[in-house]
Amino acid sequence: MTTAMMPLYHVFGSATCFPKGNPCGGAPPPPPPPPPPLSMSLSPNVVMRMRRRKKKKKSFLCSASKCNLDDSSSSSPKQPFSITPSSQYDVDYLGQSTKGDLNLNSHHQLPSFGIDARPIQEVAKIEALEAQLLLANLGIPSPSSARDSPRGIFCSRTLNLRSISAIGYDMDYTLIHYNVMAWEGRAYDYCMDNLRNMGFPIEGLAFDPDLVIRGLVIDKENGNLVKADRFGYVQRAMHGTRMLSTRVVSEMYGRELVDLRKESRWEFLNTLFSVSEAVAYMQMVNRLDEGAIAAELGPLDYKGLYKAVGRALFRAHVEGQLKNEIMTNPELFVEPDPQLPLALLDQKEAGKKLLLITNSDYQYTNKMMKHSFNRFLPNEMGWRDLFDMVIVSARKPEFFQMSHPLYEVVTTEGLMRPCFKARAGGLYSGGSAQMVENFLDIHGDEILYVGDHIYTDVSQSKVHLRWRTALICRELEEEYNALINGRGHRAALVELINRKEVVGDLFNQLRLALQRRTKNRPAQTLAATNMDNQELTESMQKLLIVMQRLDEKIAPMLEIDGELFNKRWGYLSRAGLWDKSHLMRQIEKYADIYTSKVSNFLHYTPFMYFQSQEQAKGRQLFNVGDQKKNLVIKLDDMDRIDMNVICVVWQTLAHDSYLYCQSQPASDLEN
Incomplete structure (x- = not known):
């Protein structure tokens, strides 16, 4: 496949591409042929043929901030794209900063791409399909596929990476993962x-x-x-x-x-x-x-x-x-991750300033970073080349709370001297987060800090400085797989609990009818009022036996729920059958995004726009969709239903002003 197949106007995706051979600021490219009707089924080959119908073949150079040209026929230096600077950003409809967003310059008109030829909903539908096919042909995994995997990046609070100017990293169990x-x-x-x-x-x-x-x-x-x-x-x-x-x-x-x-x-x-x-x-x-x-x-x-x-x-x-x-x-303690340095390299080349802020001392930091990074970096780069600032012996969480003297590490043995003004590429000890902000001349939500400690790294940087935060939780991969493999057990458990709920609700209704009868009051309905005492008592006895036997089955199943993750404590993210654990609450409260490894950023791009998902049961990562299919019968119709038949079915749920029955043919319930 040739590079000429890539779309010209995808400015909000995972890459920013513009044509080589069509100079920045030159005449706009010829308009593409009109898109096919929406009813057509587009195969990858059809899409590729559409892409080849350009009058002039083009190749693409990708960049985050500039247009690279090799067409000598160009006479105009004007670029097709511009990046929103810090001084001119706006706020989008999700409340996120537009800083770092790529914009079309005014000389490029949308009609030249055929976008105004039909409603944007139709255009977007076709473009989304073409984007999926093109990603597949390029062999690039879609971010959505990464999101639904053990190595996904999960979002608690919407985060626009394009608006992030600097990314700070902890070292132990963050940039370096130990066995x-x-x-x-x-x-x-x-x-x-x-x-x-x-x-x-x-x-x-x-x-x-x-x-x-x-x-x-x-x-x-x-x-x-x-x-x-x-x-x-x-x-x-x-x-x-x-x-x-x-x-x-x-x-x-x-x-x-x-x-x-x-x-x-x-x-x-x-x-x-x-x-x-x-x-x-x-x-x-x-x-x-x-x-x-x-x-x-x-x-x-x-x-x-x-x-x-x-x-x-x-x-x-x-x-x-x-x-x-x-x-x-x-090598006996560190688990190597060849993808991790490359993820940081992508971020640096996208214009992010990278920081290393660790409580470890210089000697240990230098030794471990050399071992974990240098062999995986290209062009004889060293780990120090990735970072605009390195701070060792940072004394977190005090680093985020108060000011300490800053020292510059000046020798390979770790000797230091007082420092009053940091410089780019420097190696320091101590200091404070406020000094980092002053050095970078950026503040608050333009900085993302990534660490593994909920309190020391994530909570304090957010509470005191309003930095954006990412939590590294290595166990998420095992948790994800355990949840997937435990779905069968959980479905069986939920089914039993639902059946007990159905039986229990009917039992409670009959118990209420009996209670009213003892007080010489009519029951909830005419049918319930007309039941004789023996019928009512036997129905309740039968339902009570069923519930007791269900309890005997449910209790041990509930006890082992989550044992695929840990036999004693169950799932990391859950406490009990339905609720979130205290850990999950802390993660959602303080971490804007969370994932198992820093290298998972490589499955996305430095321009990713993470959006929080619907808050379903548990969490978007951990939701298991257990739903009951119900048939609704108004209580007014109960006089047409034989109560003994309902007791035998054991699947009737009286609730509010309706009687809900799990899916059964209506004829099975009617007398």
């Missing part, structure tokens, strides 16, 4: 060694990554690990390493909510770095309950035990043993 078993396993080992040196019994304990998932909350008063829904109600809980029954959870947490503002009690597991600490703590809770902790360590309660485990892990990080081991053998 959790290796990294957190070694962190756990060092933590337990320190606990043993402190006198704690650790014999027989081993790292179990399945014990904990991101988004759980540690209850430091009770030695529990809990999973809460978006409102803070505890749905599941574990004491030590033992899961608590639903009844115990209800008795313990039925009257209180998880409130993350009470930091003295609740500790939210924001990131994968929390896994090793949580595993160690829950295992040590068992030892405390067993009375195995020596009295010489003092009278420890669960809160004091949490502090001891935290100190042990902190020493492992401060003493540098873990990081030294990783720097010596990075």
Whole structure:
């Protein structure tokens, strides 16, 4: 396929292309032939033939900001496109800035492309079809296909990437993804060694990554690990390493909510770095309950035990043993991602200023970035060439909250000197987000920050600076696949719950009829009033037995719902059958977009316009469409229905002023 087949006037898509051989500002190209009737079925070959009907063959050079020419016949320097600058932007109908949008210059008239020949709805229908076919012929995946995949970028709040001038990145578990078993396993080992040196019994304990998932909350008063829904109600809980029954959870947490503002009690597991600490703590809770902790360590309660485990892990990080081991053998801990540097390169070449803002020190940052980036970059580029500014030892979240002195790293050994004015391409330590804004001369929603920590990276940059935010949650890929593979189980579970709801609603209506009868009042309808006592009682008995047996079936199915992701805690995004987890609530509140890897940006473009989706049950990523097909019968018609027949069917739902029956032939319900 030749490049001459590409459309001339797609200015809002994933690439910006203009003709080579038709000079910018020159005469407009000849109009294309009129589009075919809407009733035609267009095959890719037909579309390709249409594209070849140009009087003059053209090739295309793509750019975000300039027109590249090689036609010596051109005499006009005027360009066909212009980019909306920061000083002249508007706000579109979704409330998003139009900064960075590409515009047609006035000398290009729409009639020359045949766009005014028919209503725009018809033109758009044809162009959308042609765009899909052209993407397929070019071998470029559609952004919609990426969106509906484990590596999609999911949107909580509409975000126009074209209006973003700078993108800042965290490093650990964002630009560099560690093997959790290796990294957190070694962190756990060092933590337990320190606990043993402190006198704690650790014999027989081993790292179990399945014990904990991101988004759980540690209850430091009770030695529990809990999973809460978006409102803070505890749905599941574990004491030590033992899961608590639903009844115990209800008795313990039925009257209180998880409130993350009470930091003295609740500790939210924001990131994968929390896994090793949580595993160690829950295992040590068992030892405390067993009375195995020596009295010489003092009278420890669960809160004091949490502090001891935290100190042990902190020493492992401060003493540098873990990081030294990783720097010596990075290939044992880092999962390479060849696509990630290329995604950043696309963003840089699109005019975005890239920033690296990490809490890690310079030596560690340089070693890990070299290992993870340099071998995948073209033309002997190094990782530093990607970034307009690198800030190490940033001290987040204080970096977003207050000002610290800025130092410039001036030697490969990491020696520093005070710095009062940053420069492009500089390497710095400390400082503040306000300094970054002053250096870039851009503020607020023109900056996108990408990180893996909901509080340190995402929440604080949004709350204090109104930066746009993206969360990297590596587990989303596994979550997505678990949800897809668990649809069969969930459909069966929902069907049973719906049947119980139908049976239960009829039971409640009959119970109400019986209650009114005992008070010498008429029932809801004439038919219900005329039922004899034996008929009413037997119908209720039968329905009650059905509901009890349904409960026996539903309870274990509900217990294992989500076990494809984690056998103890279920899905990452859900709490209970229908509600979102507390983690999902935090993501939607603070992250404008979220995805599993930074390299997923490569499946889109630096010009992507992310739009939030309809807020259906759960989430656009996690929605399972379970619907009941119902036949509606007015209650006035109930005198034509034999109540015994309805009891046998067990699928009648009395609700408001109608009686809803799951799809059955009307003749089956009529007497």
